[in-house]
Amino acid sequence: MENDNYFKLEFEAKNVNESFARGVVALFCTELEPSLSEINDIKTAVSEAVTNSVVHGYNNKGGKIVLEVKIINRTIDIVVTDFGVGISDIEMALQPFYTTKSDEEHSGMGFTLMDSFMNKLEVKKNTPSGLIVHMQKVIKE
Amino acid sequence: MEIKYSQTSESICAELSGELDECSAEYVRITLDNLLKNLPSTKTKLILDFSKVSFMDSTGIGVLLGRYNKFSKFDIGMYIKNPTSYVNRIFEMTGIYQIIPKV
Numbered sequence: 001m002e003n004d005n006y007f008k009l010e011f012e013a014k015n016v017n018e019s020f021a022r023g024v025v026a027l028f029c030t031e032l033e034p035s036l037s038e039i040n041d042i043k044t045a046v047s048e049a050v051t052n053s054v055v056h057g058y059n060n061k062g063g064k065i066v067l068e069v070k071i072i073n074r075t076i077d078i079v080v081t082d083f084g085v086g087i088s089d090i091e092m093a094l095q096p097f098y099t100t101k102s103d104e105e106h107s108g109m110g111f112t113l114m115d116s117f118m119n120k121l122e123v124k125k126n127t128p129s130g131l132i133v134h135m136q137k138v139i140k141e
Numbered sequence: 142m143e144i145k146y147s148q149t150s151e152s153i154c155a156e157l158s159g160e161l162d163e164c165s166a167e168y169v170r171i172t173l174d175n176l177l178k179n180l181p182s183t184k185t186k187l188i189l190d191f192s193k194v195s196f197m198d199s200t201g202i203g204v205l206l207g208r209y210n211k212f213s214k215f216d217i218g219m220y221i222k223n224p225t226s227y228v229n230r231i232f233e234m235t236g237i238y239q240i241i242p243k244v
Contacts, residue, residue, distance in 0.1 A: 015164040019196075040196075040227045047198040051163045105170070105207035109199040109235050116234055 005031065005071040013054045013063045013082065022046040025069055029076055032139040041117035042076060042137055048110040049080035049133040055106070057084025057131055075119075076137045083130040090123050144172050152186035154222070158193035161201040173208050177215065187212055188244060192223035202235050209241055220244040 007028060011017050022043040029042060046067075053065050063084055070077040087093045094115070099108030115121045120136040142165035143158045155173065159165060176187075189205075191197075205219075212219050219241045224232060232238055 015162075018162055018164060019160060022196075037227065043196065044198050044231070047162055047196075051198065051200060055163060105166075105203040107199045107203040107206060107235065109202055113199050113231065113234065 003070045003072055007069055009067045011065055011067070013050075013058045013065050013084075015051070015054055015060075017065070018047050018050045018054065021050045021065075021067055025067070025076075025078065028069055029071075029139070032071065032074060032076070034139045038137065038139055042078075045114045045117045045135055045137075046078060046080070048114050049078075049135070052110055052133070053080060053082035053084060053131065055101070057082040057086070059085070074139050074141065076139060078135045078137075080133045080135075081126060081130065083126060086125050086129050086131050087123070090125070094123065142168055144169070146176075148184070151184060152188055153180070153184050154188040154190055156190040156193060160196040161194055161204070162196065162198050163200045166200050166204050169204050170207065174211065177212060177217070180215075180217070185216065186218045186220060188220045188222050189241075190222045191228055192225070194225070194228055197228050197231060199231075199235070202231070202237060205237060205241060 009024065011021070025046045026039050026043050029039065050065060054060060057063065063082060066081040068079040092098055094111045096112045097108040099106045111123065114135060118135040118137045122134040124132050126132050142161065145156045147154045153176065155176070157169065161169065209219055221232065221241055221243050
């Protein structure tokens with residue numbers, strides 16, 4: 001399928017870059033004139049995916065995150081890739097309230113919010129290590 | 142993120158302004174935990190005013206659950222006030238109102 005628009009961005013896995021990443025995606029989407037609610041859904045989902053890479057993928061020690069966003073007709077297609085430790089049991093990680101860091105006050109709701117706010121969520125292992133989070137949201141006309 | 146306080150005889154209201162994410166979470170944790178340490182015994186309620194929180198993700202839920210665990214040990218009730226419709230949706234989706242009610 002041909003892309004109507006596209007960008008790819010590589011940045012350091014630092015928590016200050018979470019607002020940068022969600023802000024960039026929100027700005028990029030404006031050509032489809034999304035509602036405020038749709039923009040907030042996308043910002044939250046991007047923030048969750050990037051936070052997951054910073055905190056879990058790289059355990060706050062830094063690394064590389066790649067953010068790729070496409071616009072295909074009315075669909076925003078977002079891929080967040082890291083090269084960190086990955087997740088051994090992805091199915092378990094997708095369950096609400098599942099966290100490996102409860103002592104650090106993480107809620108375990110990240111993937112649940114991504115799944116609720118987006119039309120499609122796919123989480124898979126990166127090779128040789130890391131995680132790929134692929135999300136899509138259709139912006140209503 | 143900024144936190145301002147106001148109080149009545151039995152409650153303290155903390156008004157949070159800004160974005161509550163992984164980047165600001167530590168500040169909110171430390172600030173509210175310091176508040177708990179210095180809280181006069183006459184105060185039995187902590188009201189968190191979310192009207193000026195423009196963005197929140199699941200990190201905010203983790204911060205609230207952590208504070209709930211600490212404040213409830215001292216019998217201090219926690220409440221959420223005036224969330225925007227967007228933040229309210231996250232609160233409802235995660236079921237937080239079951240332990241930290243909305244006032």
